[in-house]
């Protein structure tokens with residue numbers, strides 16, 4: 001009987017795990033492989049400044065490099081299929097700092113811990129004989145890690161977004177915010193499209209091309225910038241801050257802390273050099289104890305090294 005996962009997770013075996021499921025595609029990110037670069041601005045506001053002293057909330061308009069993506073490591077993933085979408089951003093802040101982030105269109109991540117995520121991936125590696133994952137391995141991993149459930153249930157019940165611009169994106173991980181007075185609190189963030197979410201009816205999915213998201217976004221931004229509210233959800237004492245498979249209760253205070261405007265869809269070169277390591281944070285925002293954060297920082301660098309090397 002093989003251990004689940006086969007060994008403790010680390011930056012390298014997590015990327016190997018992604019390659020095991022999706023294959024190795026030259027030049028492509030090992031997750032969020034299908035995607036498109038974009039550019040825009042972020043303007044933070046006073047409500048944000050009351051929560052964090054980060055210069056993102058100074059009120060100045062900040063240039064932002066963005067990447068929208070389809071979850072997983074398949075660069076040809078069908079865009080009319082179920083699954084999570086991603087919104088990654090690099091804020092170039094007025095004080096010279098950067099803030100990097102990669103968010104998903106679900107309030108939860110796949111697994112609570114790097115070991116759990118490695119187990120998830122290992123169980124889905126196709127068997128060389130059948131070219132399909134072994135259902136017994138998937139069941140064994142799910143039995144050991146019940147935390148896989150929230151995201152899977154979310155994806156099953158949530159429709160396919162009609163646009164990269166018409167779905168909410170969540171940080172899923174919690175972060176620690178400190179304001180100018182030294183007050184510290186935990187928060188998660190969301191990007192909420194100001195024109196609302198839009199999903200494709202299940203019976204209309206087949207009428208959509210497998211490749212429509214980048215052109216759809218290009219069409220929108222050529223008319224008018226696409227805007228998202230940047231919303232901070234504030235933790236209360238006792239809320240879980242180290243487990244991205246646990247959403248906080250809906251009644252937690254939400255504060256609109258800024259506005260993201262997507263102004264253009266850009267060439268691949270504009271964002272391919274960036275790995276959106278979520279621990280590149282400005283003064284005034286720190287990581288939480290969530291073990292996914294450090295694992296992400298390492299894996300993103302490994303993936304970037306592999307994709308830029310070949």
Ligand code: HEM
Pocket residue numbers: 014015018028029030031032035067068069085086087088102103104109113114117170171172173244274275276292295296299300301303304307
């Ligand atoms: C241990 C957990 C995780 C691992 C091992 C992992 C791994 C990766 C890797 C290897 C990449 C490609 C990086 C690159 O080549 O630049 C990636 C991209 C991405 N990840 Fe994760 N990830 C994890 C957790 C998360 C979480 C919690 C979120 C969000 C809530 C997330 C959202 C994304 C997004 C949106 C991208 C695409 C970024 C882009 O457009 O460049 N990941 N992930």
